[in-house]
Amino acid sequence: MRAVNGEEDRQGCSGADEHGRSAETLLPIRVEAAGVLVDLHFGPGLELLSREIAHLWRHLIVPARSGEPALRRSYRQGPAGAGAGDVPVPEGPEGSYVVSGDVTRQLIDHLAGSSLLLHAGAVDVDRIGVVLLLGPSGAGKSTATARLGRRGRYLTDELTVLDPRAFTVSGYPKPISLMAPLGAGPKRDLPLPEAGLEPALRAEAPAHVVLVDRIRPNADRAAGEEGLFRVPLALALPAVVEQTSALWRVPGGLATLARLVDRCGGLLVARYHEAEVLPDLLADPPPAVAEHWERVVPPAACRPPGLGEFAVTPFRDALLLDDLALILSDGRLLSVSSVAALVWQLLAVGGPMGFAEIRSSAVEALGHHPRADVILEGALRELVRVEAAESGGGVTWVDELRASSAGPA
Template sequence: MSTAFDVRVLDSVVRVDFDASVPAELRERIRGHWVDLVEDGAEPTVTLTANLGNGRHSSDPQHRIISAPSAEQLAARIVSEATLAGIAGLSGSALMLHAGGVALDDGRVIALVGPSGRGKTTASRALGRHYGYVTDETLAVYPGGDVVPYRKPLSIGTDPDSKTPHPASSEGLRGLPDAPLVLDAIVVLDRRDGIAEPYVETIPVLESLEALVPQTSFLSSLRNPLRTLVSTILSTGGVRRVVYSEAETLGELVDEILSTRTDESPHLVDVGVSTNDCDCGAKLGEEEVVVEAAPGTLYRRSEYRDALSVDDALVVFRQNLVTVLDGLGPVLWFSAADSTAAEITDAALKEMPEPPPGVDPAAIIEATLDELVTANLLVRA
């Protein structure tokens, strides 16, 4: 009789199997962790074969062999590997946040974003007793806002390598509403000691990008990652930060979270389509040269995945990091197309306001170019 079982992980079906090193009692215990997600009759997209202690592995993405030296660590590894398989299955299709999530009866979903150890699981447990439990770790959002639930076993414990999985049903968490799930609010969890009165505040769009991008998976696989993320932020009323000490106090903030919305309405321009209002490239061909460059020194933009103008700022996304450029930064970045320092300086001076007396604009431009090179946004050729 087969001891394998299939589970629904986001939009994927993952088969969990065991070799002879895993005793029957442990197999049944691990199956019990996934009781809320068992899927019968669907063809699995990924198979995980688990074993105790022998260190075997497989590079086949459709059939992964995972090992751990103890029962606790093996159970935790299965949760981790199954989650990774589900995330990979949505690569390029959905925005995926490292977030817990709960749903109101009408289907509106609140995402609870934070890195490991920030309190996502604790917050999801506290709120999930009053609202539908969506997930405690990975929230997937399709274009338009539809949320893919992943009622994964909650990972509970202090050791990140061997947290014990608990099915949501064993924790008394509510089921999902009948209504379609749609993302309505994004919350960054900020748990601090000594907060007597928890509170909600909005985060400016540019700051929220810097907070959210590290808490995503496969963001670069989306066609327009920055546009997708910013559009999601704006469609949900902007990112909120919740500052609190105890997760049990979060329930009293739900109405405030839902009603707190940003009044920002930035002008967005995809750099692949337009270079915003700066016609720096056209100005490079003009005759005026202010500063001579060292012979043979040219500047060009480093490779990047995406760039987006947000009002007067420029957001550059590369290597899963975002950098926000303002002031001179966008002008210099746009101007650096195998251009000399003199050409870039000429273009920048045409964009800059009249400097105060005693300020050398060429020196400021040179220093800013050095900063962009140090930040790997520009390269010297």
Template sequence: MTDPALAQHLDVAAIGAKVRIEFAPDVPEPTRQRVHDAWAGAIAEDGVADAVVRVDTHGAIESMLEQLSVRVTVAALERKRGELIMMHAAGVAMDDGRVVAFVGPSGRGKTTLSAALGAHFGYVSDETVGVDPDLGVWAYRKPLSLVRSSGPKEQVSPRRAGLLELPDRRLRLAALVLLDRRPDVTDPVASRVPLIEAITELVPQLSFLNDFDAPLQRLAELFDAVGGVWRVTYGEAASLIPMVPELARAVPGVVGAWRSLTTAHGGATEFRWGDLSDAIAADGSVAVMSEGVFRVLTGIAPTIWLGIGTGLSMEQLVEQTLSDFGPPPAGDAWELVAAAIDELTRVGLVVRGG
């Protein structure tokens, strides 16, 4: 029997936001009960909602439940944009509140991983992990979206899926892990990921990253705070159970040097930097965020772009490139540098003229 207090709406906690699931007057009691059962792990106290998602009677109930998960997620992401780093990730928590976040795109096995690990560690989310500036983690104990042989995914509450409750502790991010699932792998392997490579893989899995000032520096600082980023190559989700506590115990600290590049120096020459929101240098590469587009400069491009930022002329850029890389195996150095500048100009990272 449906709780009368939940007859017309249900408030759920989603990455620090309170989203109200509001039922249209003609939604029958069995449908309201299905929604309540699916979201039982995320129920929040009644109060002022940050966003409202409306449920009506149109369409099949299983399709409605699947779309409801999407709609609640989108509403929460919109509400917390610019406040939290929100990762497309599964998350589990140790008894002391340390959280390991497993990041990956759809189809990488996050829900399967959540189901396997959540039976041994506190279930944080199978969809989105939100992290605040102090590394605090905001849980999103939404229903697990389980693939069926046909039709929409089944929405299963954490308790029904056999997943553990969260510890009565402040949740804090302890490890970031990129998922690399390979069916032929028997024993999982964890390896450190270079900073620029980690940012490159993580950026597509973040929501509203461009709402932050200096977003790339924000990510680099986050990586430093948790001791860098791991990549775990694995075959079966259950094989990661013994590895999770080890990942959570990693010692925080700077992993690899990086520096910010948000300000150009030197007098104006025939070239200058285009508009950019952030840039960092690490691992012999440069990562740039410009007009909402993320790019990584490799090869001779970092030397040229950094040289332009310090006011080098074309002749000096060629000299610097030769100094860093030596004579080219084929072609003329001047032509190669000019071609690189043309490409940087085409994408807006370099502007011609003073």
């Protein structure tokens, strides 16, 4: 096994643990994952797991002279809670899956804010290009990535790392994680050759962003037909944001995501019974679509609302699409529409305003309406309810809302 020192066989010193069992001091395994050097340390009793990891990750192992590692992880046998700082690993075939999951989480923490991070598979396929495959857990992402990856080069099945400017991909071709047949056990990691996959460490910007929507067995006709469909940006962005990590830490993160989707001609939804049809579907995608959107840049400093005024709550990035506002704050995405979207835009651009000023600006934008006061109050209520806006007090219904939210004294 190639270890951190470049030798073919793992070296160690023998001894005994507190139970009198033979123990081996294992050399760390150093891997380069998405351009990040990671040292993996295994404690006594994890000799077999260490060898398995060296086998599964061998295409990413680098020698010690490659530089100082950015991350160090230590694994041990035993229950959670013992051995502060070490990661407990259960006995059984799922041990390698626990290690790969831990490495993935550490990479997310390390790269958050400097890279665009998607919970997505990525493959580079000849005559199709780089394809990102997104979907919630259990949607069949890893299976789709494996099937499509056999037609090209495998970049990752779990964490896609993109440059937020050029959208080039830093490969993280970890062992592919698949469920046991018929759900007979936990996920386990497979060596790439066993899955028929060729790893790649980098790739050009994606040609397609695809949300996988596998049709379950015995689904009724309401589930729809197989095919590849474009999704409007107003629906696409919330679906993609759900599959990101720490997007709010990327400067202009929401606009960056919109540029990625635009560059690919819009988000695709792939509906299929079996993943084998994906190459044929992607070989003939529907026409690209382009939609207008406008970014709202967060102000450098916000004046808090005074008595009788309203203001937007702090946000990281926002987009306006037709009559919809998508607002990204720390850890969540808000969507407000119609008049509420317009009022939010007025407050975001113009700063805190009282009701009379909001009414004047809204009428200028939309024209007079006999029920303008009622409509605008409803819009402000919605913005305050979802915490997209706040009041400085002195507004009867806001004070009542605060009192009801606080509950009995």
